[in-house]
Amino acid sequence: MTPGQPVDLFRQRLGAVLDQRRATGLYRQCLTLESAQGPLIQLAGREYLNFCSNDYLGLAAHPRVVESLCRAARRYGVGSGASHLVCGHSAPHRELEQALAEFTGRQRALLFSSGYAANTGVLQALLQPGDTVLQDRLNHASLLDGGLHSGARFRRFPHNDCDALARRLAQAPGPALVAVDGVFSMDGDSAPLVELARVCRQRPAWLMVDDAHGFGVLGPTGAGSVEAAGLGEPEVPVLMATLGKALGTAGAFIAGSELLVEALIQSTRNYIYTTAMPPAVAAASLTALTLLREEAWRRDHLAALIGQFRRGAEALQLPLMDSGSAIQPLLVGDARAAVGISEALRQRGILVSAIRPPTVPADTSRLRITLSAAHTPAQLEQLLQTLADCWPHA
Numbered sequence: 001m002t003p004g005q006p007v008d009l010f011r012q013r014l015g016a017v018l019d020q021r022r023a024t025g026l027y028r029q030c031l032t033l034e035s036a037q038g039p040l041i042q043l044a045g046r047e048y049l050n051f052c053s054n055d056y057l058g059l060a061a062h063p064r065v066v067e068s069l070c071r072a073a074r075r076y077g078v079g080s081g082a083s084h085l086v087c088g089h090s091a092p093h094r095e096l097e098q099a100l101a102e103f104t105g106r107q108r109a110l111l112f113s114s115g116y117a118a119n120t121g122v123l124q125a126l127l128q129p130g131d132t133v134l135q136d137r138l139n140h141a142s143l144l145d146g147g148l149h150s151g152a153r154f155r156r157f158p159h160n161d162c163d164a165l166a167r168r169l170a171q172a173p174g175p176a177l178v179a180v181d182g183v184f185s186m187d188g189d190s191a192p193l194v195e196l197a198r199v200c201r202q203r204p205a206w207l208m209v210d211d212a213h214g215f216g217v218l219g220p221t222g223a224g225s226v227e228a229a230g231l232g233e234p235e236v237p238v239l240m241a242t243l244g245k246a247l248g249t250a251g252a253f254i255a256g257s258e259l260l261v262e263a264l265i266q267s268t269r270n271y272i273y274t275t276a277m278p279p280a281v282a283a284a285s286l287t288a289l290t291l292l293r294e295e296a297w298r299r300d301h302l303a304a305l306i307g308q309f310r311r312g313a314e315a316l317q318l319p320l321m322d323s324g325s326a327i328q329p330l331l332v333g334d335a336r337a338a339v340g341i342s343e344a345l346r347q348r349g350i351l352v353s354a355i356r357p358p359t360v361p362a363d364t365s366r367l368r369i370t371l372s373a374a375h376t377p378a379q380l381e382q383l384l385q386t387l388a389d390c391w392p393h394a
């Protein structure tokens with residue numbers, strides 16, 4: 001800076017953020033893939049074994065899903081051109097909404113361009129000042145942000161603690177809504193939905209479940225955590241799930257009653273004031289949903305891989321967390337140590353991301369390993385052996 005020049009406070013502030021992130025081992029950077037998602041991916045000309053994607057069923061690059069996208073793009077073009085309510089809603093959107101409603105056993109489903117938009121939008125549409133929204137401490141940022149910006153009283157409860165929730169509910173004035181992840185995105189464990197539904201029924205309060213990581217993976221037909229818990233629309237009136245994980249595409253949906261969905265269409269700003277997802281993505285999602293329903297072997301194979309990983313990691317005395325899902329984190333604690341192990345794995349051709357604060361609480365940095373039906377048992381064995389080589393005291 002030359003003498004006499006005014007201090008640029010924005011530059012100073014941004015520079016300080018970057019310095020702080022670098023100094024604490026929390027600096028983040030994107031990887032640039034040069035291939036489709038799958039168990040093997042290309043980065044900077046090198047092939048890696050991929051254990052950090054949420055493509056749980058291996059559908060993101062499935063030839064039938066890709067073909068549906070191309071066919072629909074030839075017919076409907078690339079962009080949807082407008083928001084749903086203007087003229088951006090096309091036949092593939094309608095068909096996908098109908099199929100998702102039927103699959104989740106609800107009257108209606110409503111598409112959103114992302115899970116982040118769905119969660120923030122729906123909570124802001126449902127809640128008013130005077131209401132109370134209660135959320136698990138480990139909920140995804142989109143649920144927390146939606147609750148914080150909803151105008152309602154916002155309260156968190158300790159992770160999966162139904163007694164604490166019941167106490168907070170008893171003190172909460174006004175209409176109350178409880179929102180939880182079905183499967184927690186950074187821990188991989190499940191919400192105790194049966195017990196949560198019981199606590200909500202007593203109050204009564206509405207229960208909303210974000211099943212981004214359970215949809216397509218859990219439940220007898222793959223309909224997710226709510227199906228796995230034997231619950232339905234009366235106990236969980238607001239069900240949200242994303243399309244970018246098990247379905248391998250992009251976007252999200254809310255499923256519920258006719259009343260819920262019609263009311264959301266009228267008042268959800270993230271639905272009204274945004275361009276609809278491309279019709280070809282809706283068409284590809286419909287094909288992915290068909291595959292999910294027809295090919296139960298994908299869920300079975302994934303379940304077998306989860307068992308194989310947990311048995312192997314236990315034998316190596318790796319710090320497994322309490323997860324039965326495709327998300328299998330290994331708890332490290334220190335952020336730099338987690339990055340160190342992730343880098344050592346990468347040098348050996350294996351991609352696993354280190355998850356650090358603020359995504360997870362301080363001193364709980366971890367390696368977030370995600371398994372997919374596209375992995376083979378041999379690839380998992382390679383991961384376990386490489387972990388044994390790279391882990392500081394394994």
Ligand code: PMP
Nearest residue numbers: 114115116140142185212242244
């Ligand atoms: N909820 C949960 C539990 C998630 O893990 C994510 C994505 N990481 C989202 C919502 C947001 O979904 P999207 O990526 O479609 O915005």
